[in-house]
Structure formats: C-alpha cells, structure tokens
Amino acid sequence: MEVIVDDGRIQAIEPGRADQEAWLSPGLVDLQVNGFGGDDVNIDGIDPGVIHSLTKKMIATGVTTYLPTIITASEEKITAALRAVAEARNCNTLVADAVPYVHVEGPNISPVDGYRGAHAREHIRPPSLAEFERWQQASGGLVGMVTLSPHWDGAEEYIANLSRSGVYVAIGHTDATAEQIRRAVAAGATLSTHLGNGSPAMIPRHANSLWPQLADDRLTATLIADGHHLPGDMLRTILRAKGTARCILISDAVAIAGLPPGQYMTPVGGEVELHQNGRLSLAGTEFLAGAVLPMKDGILRAVSCGGISLAEGLCMATENPGRFAGGIGMLRPGAAADLIRFTIDRDSNKLNVERIWLKGIEWSGA
Numbered sequence: 001m002e003v004i005v006d007d008g009r010i011q012a013i014e015p016g017r018a019d020q021e022a023w024l025s026p027g028l029v030d031l032q033v034n035g036f037g038g039d040d041v042n043i044d045g046i047d048p049g050v051i052h053s054l055t056k057k058m059i060a061t062g063v064t065t066y067l068p069t070i071i072t073a074s075e076e077k078i079t080a081a082l083r084a085v086a087e088a089r090n091c092n093t094l095v096a097d098a099v100p101y102v103h104v105e106g107p108n109i110s111p112v113d114g115y116r117g118a119h120a121r122e123h124i125r126p127p128s129l130a131e132f133e134r135w136q137q138a139s140g141g142l143v144g145m146v147t148l149s150p151h152w153d154g155a156e157e158y159i160a161n162l163s164r165s166g167v168y169v170a171i172g173h174t175d176a177t178a179e180q181i182r183r184a185v186a187a188g189a190t191l192s193t194h195l196g197n198g199s200p201a202m203i204p205r206h207a208n209s210l211w212p213q214l215a216d217d218r219l220t221a222t223l224i225a226d227g228h229h230l231p232g233d234m235l236r237t238i239l240r241a242k243g244t245a246r247c248i249l250i251s252d253a254v255a256i257a258g259l260p261p262g263q264y265m266t267p268v269g270g271e272v273e274l275h276q277n278g279r280l281s282l283a284g285t286e287f288l289a290g291a292v293l294p295m296k297d298g299i300l301r302a303v304s305c306g307g308i309s310l311a312e313g314l315c316m317a318t319e320n321p322g323r324f325a326g327g328i329g330m331l332r333p334g335a336a337a338d339l340i341r342f343t344i345d346r347d348s349n350k351l352n353v354e355r356i357w358l359k360g361i362e363w364s365g366a
Contacts, residue, residue: 008360022342025314028064037054055094061353115149169188195214245315339356
C-alpha cells in the first residue's frame with residue numbers, strides 16, 4: 001500500500017507495489033515501559049533528560065507512543081518521577097508527542113510474595129485518593145493509568161473515582177478473590193496488567209485471580225510475549241479465551257533491555273543477569289527480573305507461539321493499545337501519520353524496522 005500524508009495526517013491509502021517484501025504499519029504503542037537501553041524511569045534522582053533519551057530509544061525500535069511506567073515506591077519517589085516526565089513533555093515536543101500520559105504500577109498491589117513480584121514490600125500500601133491527587137498535582141494531571149490489586153478495603157470507591165476522572169484502572173499483582181475482581185470491574189476497571197504474571201509459581205487450581213479475569217469480557221488483557229514470561233501454551237490459551245480484540249502486547253521493558261548479555265546492578269531487582277537467550281533473571285537464580293524483548297519482536301513471538309496471524313499480532317501492538325491512548329494506532333484517513341516500514345527476518349524471527357515517520361516526517365534518530 002501507499003499512504004498519502006499531508007500536514008502530519010494520513011490523507012489517503014492507495015494500493016502499492018505488490019513485489020515489495022516490506023510492510024507498512026502504524027507506529028507501535030506500548031502501554032508499559034519501565035526503561036530501555038540503560039535509561040530507567042524508576043532510578044533515584046531521575047531527571048527529564050532520562051525521559052528524552054528513553055523516548056528516542058523507544059522510537060528507534062518502532063514504538064512511536066509509549067507510557068513511562070513508575071512502579072511501587074515511596075510517594076516522594078513516585079512524584080519525583082512524575083515531575084521529570086511532566087517537565088520532559090513540557091520542554092520537548094518529541095516527548096510530548098510520544099508520551100500521552102504515565103502508567104503507575106502500584107503501590108496498591110498485593111504485599112504477598114509472588115504476587116508482588118519485584119515490587120518493594122515496604123512501599124506497598126492501600127489506595128488513597130488524597131495521594132492520587134498529590135500525584136496529579138505534581139504532574140499536571142499526567143497519571144492516566146493505574147495498576148492495583150482490588151483486595152484492599154476501599155478499592156471499589158478508589159477505582160470508581162479514578163474511572164470517572166478518565167483514568168484507566170488495571171488489575172495486576174493481585175491475590176484478590178473472584179468476587180473482589182468482579183466488583184472492581186463493576187466499579188470501572190478495564191484492564192488486566194501482564195495477565196499470567198505477577199503471580200506465584202504455585203496457586204490454587206480453582207480459587208485464583210486468573211480465571212475471573214480470563215472470563216470477564218469487560219477486561220482487556222495486556223501480555224508479555226517474550227517467550228519467558230508466558231509459556232506458549234498459556235499464551236495461546238489466553239488469546240483463545242479473551243480473543244485477540246481484547247488482548248494487548250506490552251514489552252514491560254526494563255532498563256537492561258537493549259544492552260548486551262552480562263551481569264548488571266539495577267535499582268529494583270539488585271544484581272541481575274541477562275542471558276544469551278534474552279532471559280533476565282536475578283543473578284544465580286532462574287527467577288525472572290524483568291523483560292527485555294522490544295515490542296517489535298514480541299509481535300513475532302506472539303504470532304509463532306500464539307497461533308495467530310501477523311495482522312492480529314500487529315493489531316495487538318497498535319490499534320488495541322491505541323484505544324487506551326486516544327484512539328490511535330490505525331491506518332485510516334485523518335489519523336496521525338506515525339508509521340513504520342519493516343521487513344521480517346524469518347531466520348531470527350525478528351522484525352526489522354527500516355524507516356519511521358512521526359507526524360509524516362521521516363525520523364532520523366536525532
């Protein structure tokens with residue numbers, strides 16, 4: 001196909017040359033990014049320069065829209081990170097265009113080992129509307145998504161208040177009961193954060209938090225398709241249960257993503273090891289310490305492991321997450337011309353992004 005662009009927007013879509021092996025797609029949309037290429041949203045003393053650098057690195061992988069994701073920490077650290085993102089958006093058009101809002105994952109999650117994942121137990125706390133308002137005051141209303149566990153007393157009121165204000169609420173890192181999850185959805189929760197993860201290795205076969213989230217069509221599931229966080233059989237099962245229209249691919253990338261294999265010291269997991277096969281684990285263990293696969297390669301993992309088409313995989317990385325970012329991620333007249341051209345390396349099962357356009361202007365990486 002050929003896309004006709006004028007003034008930063010798609011004007012028309014016409015048939016293109018059929019002999020080319022390259023594909024054209026909307027820019028990828030990633031709803032959960034903790035860091036990449038050494039840049040960490042959750043580092044102590046974060047400044048706007050980190051967000052600017054991270055934004056350029058994300059765009060280079062084909063992600064033209066993403067949510068910096070702040071995890072469980074003290075209120076002081078969360079608000080400092082929010083201020084850094086807000087300042088980066090205010091002083092840099094590239095960041096303002098790429099970052100529609102911020103995702104705060106926690107601190108209102110389960111404190112139980114396994115469910116809390118790598119989140120620091122000492123900073124896990126019940127939901128507080130007063131604290132949420134302080135986040136918004138610090139950032140100019142930049143928090144647009146919150147992941148929590150609905151097991152807390154008062155969770156329904158908190159969810160309802162955030163939902164009424166236009167903030168997306170996701171269920172994650174939870175040991176909530178099926179009834180607590182149903183009440184959370186009735187109150188306004190619309191997403192499940194990295195479904196199948198943020199859970200202990202051993203859970204009850206019936207009374208667990210997975211089944212009610214899989215069964216509820218009002219919840220859209222985000223998934224980490226890196227080949228390590230979800231076994232292929234489980235990924236395929238989730239896709240069949242939810243349907244690809246209610247599934248979203250996320251990278252959940254941490255700062256080690258994009259770096260060579262080796263051992264690293266991180267502010268969240270401590271000493272970690274990135275293996276040749278792309279698995280990031282706590283040093284000396286098999287326990288996962290985060291995700292490092294870029295979204296573009298997660299698409300092809302979802303296709304090969306999930307038994308879906310390339311079109312479905314792309315949709316889960318563009319249009320589906322785009323519904324939660326202002327209705328972006330579609331090739332249609334009138335849409336912003338954030339586009340990528342890519343080829344597929346069948347041998348390595350990787351997607352090679354060849355060209356990137358932001359608002360119709362080809363991005364040079366500067």
